Amino acid sequence: xxxxxxxxxxxxxxxxxxxxxxxxxxxxxxxxxxxxxxxxxxxxxxxxxxxxxxxxxxxxxxxxxxxxxxxxxxxxxxxxxxxxxxxxxxxxxxxxxxxxxxxxxxxxxxxxxx
Amino acid sequence: xxxxxxxxxxxxxxxxxxxxxxxxxxxxxxxxxxxxxxxxxxxxxxxxxxxxxxxxxxxxxxxxxxxxxxxxxxxxxxxxxxxxxxxxxxxxxxxxxxxxxxxxxxxxxxx
Numbered sequence: 001x002x003x004x005x006x007x008x009x010x011x012x013x014x015x016x017x018x019x020x021x022x023x024x025x026x027x028x029x030x031x032x033x034x035x036x037x038x039x040x041x042x043x044x045x046x047x048x049x050x051x052x053x054x055x056x057x058x059x060x061x062x063x064x065x066x067x068x069x070x071x072x073x074x075x076x077x078x079x080x081x082x083x084x085x086x087x088x089x090x091x092x093x094x095x096x097x098x099x100x101x102x103x104x105x106x107x108x109x110x111x112x113x114x
Numbered sequence: 115x116x117x118x119x120x121x122x123x124x125x126x127x128x129x130x131x132x133x134x135x136x137x138x139x140x141x142x143x144x145x146x147x148x149x150x151x152x153x154x155x156x157x158x159x160x161x162x163x164x165x166x167x168x169x170x171x172x173x174x175x176x177x178x179x180x181x182x183x184x185x186x187x188x189x190x191x192x193x194x195x196x197x198x199x200x201x202x203x204x205x206x207x208x209x210x211x212x213x214x215x216x217x218x219x220x221x222x223x224x225x
C-alpha cells in the first residue's frame with residue numbers, strides 16, 4: 001500500500017525558533033493535509049492542500065503541496081510552547097471510486113523548550 | 115462550531131468480550147471514517163461509509179463490523195476482543211470526499 005515518509009521523527013527546539021518538517025511518497029496524492037495531535041486526543045486539522053504547487057498559510061503555519069504531488073512540507077515560524085505535540089502529514093488518493101481514506105505519515109514529535 | 119462526537123471516551127473490556135463504539139458526525143456531514151491508532155503509531159484506516167453504505171474497507175479484522183444509520187451516526191462493533199485491540203479509535207467525518215475532521219477518540223483497553 002501507499003507509504004508516507006515523514007521527517008524528522010522528532011525535534012527539540014527553543015521557543016521562538018522556526019520549524020520545518022516534510023513528507024514524501026512514492027505515490028501521487030490528490031490532497032495533502034497536516035494534522036496536530038495532542039496526547040490522547042484526536043488529530044486536529046491545521047492545513048489542507050488541494051492543488052500541486054499550492055502554498056497555504058494559517059497564522060504561523062505555512063504548508064506547500066509539492067509540484068510532483070508526491071511531497072509536502074510544513075513550516076512553523078516563531079514557535080511557542082503550545083506548539084508541542086505530534087504533527088502528522090496525511091495524503092488522500094486521487095479521485096475516482098470510493099477510495100478516499102487518509103494515509104498518514106509516522107508523525108513528527110515536536111518539543112518546544114520555553 | 116460543532117465537532118465530531120465519540121462515545122464512550124474510555125472503555126475497558128476483558129478478552130473475548132464485545133464493545134460498541136459510537137460516532138456522531140458533524141451536522142450535514144454524510145461520510146464517516148474509522149481509524150485505529152496503536153501506541154506510538156499513526157492512525158490506520160479501518161472502514162468508511164458514505165450515505166449509509168460502506169464505501170471502503172481497510173485492515174479491519176473480521177471480528178469487527180460497522181454501520182452507518184439513517185441519522186448518519188456510525189457504530190463500530192468489536193467482538194472476541196484481543197489484547198492487541200487496545201488502541202485509540204477515531205472517527206472522522208466529511209461532506210463527501212471533502213476534508214476529514216476527527217473526533218476526540220475512544221481509548222479502548224482490553225485486559
